[in-house]
Amino acid sequence: MSPDTSMIVPATPADIDAIMACERRPGYEVTVGRWDREQHLAGLADPTHRYFVARQPDGTIAGFVMLQDVAIEADSILVRRIAVGEQRRGYGRQLLGHALHVIFDEFDARSARLGVRAYNANGIALYSSLGMREESRREEQGHGSEAVTVITMTMSAESYRQSRRANP
Numbered sequence: 555m556s557p558d559t560s561m562i563v564p565a566t567p568a569d570i571d572a573i574m575a576c577e578r579r580p581g582y583e584v585t586v587g588r589w590d591r592e593q594h595l596a597g598l599a600d601p602t603h604r605y606f607v608a609r610q611p612d613g614t615i616a617g618f619v620m621l622q623d624v625a626i627e628a629d630s631i632l633v634r635r636i637a638v639g640e641q642r643r644g645y646g647r648q649l650l651g652h653a654l655h656v657i658f659d660e661f662d663a664r665s666a667r668l669g670v671r672a673y674n675a676n677g678i679a680l681y682s683s684l685g686m687r688e689e690s691r692r693e694e695q696g697h698g699s700e701a702v703t704v705i706t707m708t709m710s711a712e713s714y715r716q717s718r719r720a721n722p
């Protein structure tokens with residue numbers, strides 16, 4: 555699989571199995587949330603959500619990204635979830651790049667935001683590499699009884715446009 559050959563397209567209900575398999579990959583339970591089929595079906599039907607998948611030429615799904623709080627000229631759109639099947643192949647960059655394009659160029663939002671656990675070095679590296687920056691930290695209940703630190707990372711429309719001018 556290569557990101558050169560995958561296309562980022564809106565997800566359909568037929569993609570839910572692949573999306574659920576992606577968010578349930580071994581080890582992902584400590585960094586990314588999971589929904590059941592009914593939750594994903596409701597999300598796909600919700601006008602404030604957007605789902606995109608990286609579709610390979612053979613139809614397989616290399617990863618997905620989900621947005622929430624979607625609205626024209628939204629104050630802030632949330633990148634709720636992103637996960638790829640095979641890591642470090644460029645799919646995360648491709649998916650997040652498309653999500654930011656939709657957030658700022660299609661919906662003209664003022665900012666993009668997401669929450670990432672402080673120990674999720676891969677996620678933080680991806681978000682930072684696309685220009686997202688830490689805004690705040692909070693403690694949340696983790697998988698077990700221990701608290702985990704969740705970092706809110708954001709990007710403003712202005713910094714998105716500056717980075718697009720610098721890297722057209």
Ligand SMILES: CC(C)(COP(=O)(O)OP(=O)(O)OC[C@H]1O[C@@H](n2cnc3c(N)ncnc32)[C@H](O)[C@@H]1OP(=O)(O)O)[C@@H](O)C(=O)NCCC(=O)NCCS
Binds near residue numbers: 638642644646
């Ligand atoms: C986080 C995640 C989506 C990143 O996707 P990915 O396809 O592996 O990332 P990419 O290959 O597109 O990498 C993009 C950039 O992110 C950074 N990066 C990603 N993984 C990294 C790692 N393990 N170490 C260092 N940098 C990393 C690099 O800057 C990389 O650019 P480069 O390859 O040109 O150096 C993926 O690791 C994943 O699905 N993780 C499990 C689910 C999860 O944690 N989701 C996020 C919840 S907040």
